[in-house]
Amino acid sequence: MERSSFVSEIPIYEIPGGIHPEEHKTRSNQTNIRRLPLANELVINLKGQAGNRSIPIVEVGEAVLKGQVIAECDGIFSAYQHAPTSGTIIAIEKRTIAHPSGLDDLCIVLKPDGDDQWCELTSSSNIEEMDREAVLAQIFEKGVVGLGGASFPSHIKLKQHEGVHTLIINAAECEPYITCDDKLLQEHAKEVLLGAEIISKLYQDINIVIGIEDNKPQAIDAIQQARKELELSNIKLGVVPTKYPSGGEKQLIQLLTGKEVPHGKLPADLGLIMHNVGTCYAIHLALTEGKPLVERLVTLTGDNCKEPGNYWIPFGTPVDHLIKATQSDTPKRLIMGGPMMGYELPHAHVGIVKATNCIIMSADGELGMDQTALPCIRCGACMDACPASLLPQQLYWHAQADEFDKAEEYDLFDCIECGACAYVCPSHIPLVQHYRYAKSTIRNNRVEKLKAEKARERYEARQERLERVKREKAERHRKAAEARKKAAEEAGKKDAKKAAVQAALARVQAKKKAQQSDESAADKNQSDDNHSEGNN
Incomplete structure (x- = not known):
């Protein structure tokens, strides 16, 4: 594939490991970006981004317009979902989703009209005057997520700004077959750079670096031309x-x-932030x-794809519609993503999601997935081959033996699942x-442990509450x-006092009675004496 003769404007470093698989990019990057007819129905997965599942706010039978909010975010770590076209909501039910598990999840089914x-769309008239929170709110409300792979909500990634000094725009697109970022830059480099400028306004004195592989000469030329027209000298x-x-x-990051990035740390801890083109x-x-984000550029390719290229695809478009619209043969396998980090779809009726950058319609033996391990x-x-300097063989032994603690000791979670190790493995x-x-x-296990811990805390809290009630009772x-x-x-004291008073009163009464008796006796004696003297 043609390589650019352009010399990098910044020093380039090296990374460990890495491989050079056959690229298969020319089959899809030789034609202009196109559109396909709308599918008869769109199956919009409410878990179609990283984070929590979106919550539907529409009802079956409701008519919606393109760009209308149909599902709200569930907490900050979630994203809004918008109608990819105008039409009628015909179902809100579980459908098979784009996931290696092939499981069902809640989807909104929209029938286009x-x-x-x-x-009605409301644009920001003067972005320069918008404060940071207003820009983040707009990105949040428009459902923008990272379109490079994990579809992490972009407003969360942009929240941290203290100490950030460099914005890296990832245009490397290193995986075979995928060319959507390449074509986006070739045809819309100016809009991409303007988007990078909007991001840069969220920070102070930030440098912008576009990282791109040298196998994209036309995209590099387009970036240079757009940068010149927009007079953006701060972009390298x-x-x-x-x-x-x-x-x-x-x-x-290491190359540029x-x-x-240390184990357990984020690029922002080094003053860096990265976004996809x-x-x-x-x-x-x-x-x-x-x-709002209602569609994305998707590479359609593979030996069984009869019209390979890059297409604007509304979210929720079933893959079988893409096969029919490109007049392709029935593929041996359907791979969502690239051959290295993508995964096989359970069937062709699943709808594409925000993370879908490529659909490979493979033929027999094309991807080497039928080889016996x-x-x-x-x-x-x-x-x-490992670019993260891990020990894949040790990780394999421990994972196979369910020795998860030991696998973590060998930094399992530093593995980026690039597939370089499997690509070079002679045992397949x-x-x-x-x-x-x-x-x-x-x-x-961590979730279950957390649930058990919470259950234990609830039990202990209940026991403490019962003990407290018992103690209080x-x-x-x-x-x-x-x-x-x-x-x-x-009451006893009062009775005793009363009895003492009664006794005293009784004594007084008795004394009075005694005195009265004595007086009566004395009066009688005196009367008898007087009577005797009178007789004498």
Whole structure:
């Protein structure tokens, strides 16, 4: 493939490992970006981005316009979903989603009316005067997520701004077959750079570096031309050698800066932030035209794809519609993403999501996925190819034996699942599948442990509450008993005092009666004496 003769404007460093798989890019990057007819129905997955599932706010039978909010975010770590076209909501139900598991999840099914009519859009008239929170709110409300792979909500990634000094625009697109970022830059480089400028306004004195592989000469020329027209002298081009996986976040950072993101840290901890070219384009549309994220550029390719190229595809478009619209043969396998980091779809009826950058319609034997895995021969080729400087062979043994603690000791979660190890493995062992299995099991165990911990805390809190109620009840009884005893004692004292008074009164009465008796006796004696003297 043609390589650019352009010399990088910044120093380029090296990364460990890496491979040079056959690129297969020319089959899809030789034609202009196109559109396909709308599908008869769109199946919009409410879990079509990283984070929490969106919450539907429409009802079955409701008519919606293109760009209208149909699902709200569930907490800050989520994203809004908007109608990809105008039409009627015909179902809100579980459908098979684009995921390796092939499981069902809640989806909104939209039947297009063919008018493709936008709802009322509100653009930002003067972005320069908008404060940081207003720009982030607009990005959030328009449902913009990272379009480079993980579809992480962009407003969260942009929140941290203290100490950030460099914005890296990832245009490397190192994986074979995929060319959507390449074509986006070729045809819309100006909009991508304007989106990068909007992001840069969220920071102070920030440098902008576009990291791109040297196998994209036309995209490099388009960036140079757009930069010249827009007079954006603060944007530098970092042209890196074509090597997989140079487009990985940590790998591209190391290539452009010479810095390694430490274990357990984020690029922002080094003062760096990275966004994909598609994300920059989406942010530009969100702010300047008020358009929410309702479609994305997708590479359609593979030996069974009869019209390979890059197409604007509304979210929720079923893959079988893409096969029919490109008059393609029935593929042996459908791969969403590239051959290295993508995954096989369970069937062709799933709808594309915000993370879908490529659909490979493969023919028999095209991707080498039918080879039988043989025992590991301990050759060490996987270790040499690993761009994260891990020990893939050790991780494989521990994952296979369910020794997850040991796998974590060997930095399992530093694995970016690039597939370089599996690509060079002479035994054709699907190493990445073992790593994904170990990671998912560890995550599930952590969730279960957290649930158990919360259940234990609830149980202990309930027991403490019952004990507290018991203690409070006993205390009330004790106080009531003391109160009764005190009342009885008080009553006893009062009775004793009353009895003493009664006794004193009785003594006084008795004394009075005695005195009265004595006086009566004395009066009688006196009367008898007087009577005797009278007789004498």
